[in-house]
């Protein structure tokens with residue numbers, strides 16, 4: 333009799349245990365000892381019919397299952413968890429945002445859940461959501477009504493990365509008056525009119541989109557402190573960019589991140605100066621590199637000197653006449669004049685060394701006359717015959733004499749020849765001429 337009673341009690345206990353067992357007591361899920369943190373990832377669940385969660389759960393993750401939350405029971409399983417504030421159901425085939433009627437939820441993550449729309453159903457009226465992630469979906473466009481039900485909510489953080497978004501209605505974010513951080517990385521956006529309605533926003537991430545220039549919306553003063561445009565298609569930043577306004581409007585505490593954009597450094601000379609003079613505005617200035625033109629490809633912008641960059645004549649730039657360029661032009665011209673003078677000296681030397689020996693033994697008058705005559709002859713013949721000799725050998729040997737003689741010779745016309753001692757190439761020759 334006692335045995336029968338005991339068996340009855342034991343079987344009763346077992347049955348009771350099975351019926352009331354929650355995911356933690358049955359060992360189905362990973363749970364913290366106080367059951368506030370529960371991880372039921374990768375269980376292959378299609379619904380929650382046979383699942384019970386302990387009511388004290390605060391953070392629940394149901395990642396990588398086959399849940400759809402398209403039945404009242406499944407929705408109620410979540411809605412009954414009155415302490416739940418953090419719910420992640422990433423990697424489930426939801427299709428649409430599940431209509432949880434759970435006003436205590438603060439953090440909701442719906443990444444990679446096959447969402448095709450960002451529209452929040454009416455059950456989110458009066459929700460207390462503070463952070464939402466809708467990343468890794470196929471949302472394509474964000475419409476004016478999508479967040480309407482979240483009007484007056486305390487939503488501060490919204491991530492919709494990698495969701496093939498190419499269009500965002502410019503009024504779409506108006507209901508999100510408290511939004512501080514918006515991330516729209518890895519989409520197909522080309523513009524950001526929607527920025528103007530986000531009064532509380534302090535950070536916007538538009539990395540890996542299709543911006544080809546910095547949008548003018550960056551000019552309007554907002555609370556935005558951080559703009560991120562990493563890995564877009566921005567190739568030119570010049571005076572017309574909003575960054576120029578940041579300077580003139582004396583903005584403070586504003587930063588932009590621009591790594592991995594294909595900068596054309598010759599067309600962005602203004603920007604190169606900007607990051608040198610106002611580095612506080614560009615958070616990643618030290619890693620920005622040029623993509624074109626080819627001579628600057630891969631070069632760090634911060635290491636380039638816009639005044640010394642050879643950007644070719646087709647670059648219209650008011651700043652072409654830089655001090656460096658003016659100096660080199662002046663130096664170049666002076667060198668040309670000096671070379672001309674040297675050439676003239678060499679001509680004359682050659683002439684005098686040819687003719688100089690003839691009058692030896694004759695008188696000075698005869699010598700002078702002959703010189704004058706042969707000078708005319710030589711000047712017309714030498715250029716064709718001895719061009720090479722002049723440029724190579726003679727210049728080298730006369731260079732040391734040239735500076736001291738130069739003043740006299742530049743103004744001399746027929747005088748060279750008469751003044752044999754001056755143009756003489758060697759001491760011996762000179763001595764011979766004087767005698």
Ligand SMILES: *[C@@H]1O[C@H](CO)[C@@H](O)[C@H](O)[C@H]1NC(C)=O
Pocket residue numbers: 405408409412
């Ligand atoms: C939710 O809780 C109510 C009572 O609080 C209960 O009657 C109902 O069965 C619960 N639903 C689910 C799906 O657990």
Ligand SMILES: *[C@@H]1O[C@H](CO)[C@@H](O)[C@H](O)[C@H]1NC(C)=O
Pocket residue numbers: 391393418419420439
């Ligand atoms: C919510 O839960 C996820 C998964 O455990 C965790 O990564 C995240 O940090 C939690 N968020 C908050 C605000 O507690």
Ligand SMILES: *[C@@H]1O[C@H](CO)[C@@H](O)[C@H](O)[C@H]1NC(C)=O
Pocket residue numbers: 433454455456
């Ligand atoms: C949400 O639940 C409350 C009760 O907790 C109920 O009054 C309200 O009608 C529900 N809203 C929706 C949209 O189901």
Ligand SMILES: *[C@@H]1O[C@H](CO)[C@@H](O)[C@H](O)[C@H]1NC(C)=O
Pocket residue numbers: 454457458481
């Ligand atoms: C949202 O809830 C408020 C009451 O808090 C109600 O006045 C309003 O009509 C509701 N809006 C919708 C769209 O259900």
Ligand SMILES: *[C@@H]1O[C@H](CO)[C@@H](O)[C@H](O)[C@H]1NC(C)=O
Pocket residue numbers: 580581582
């Ligand atoms: C910016 O500051 C400069 C000098 O500090 C001042 O002259 C100029 O008026 C300021 N500009 C604006 C728009 O406040």
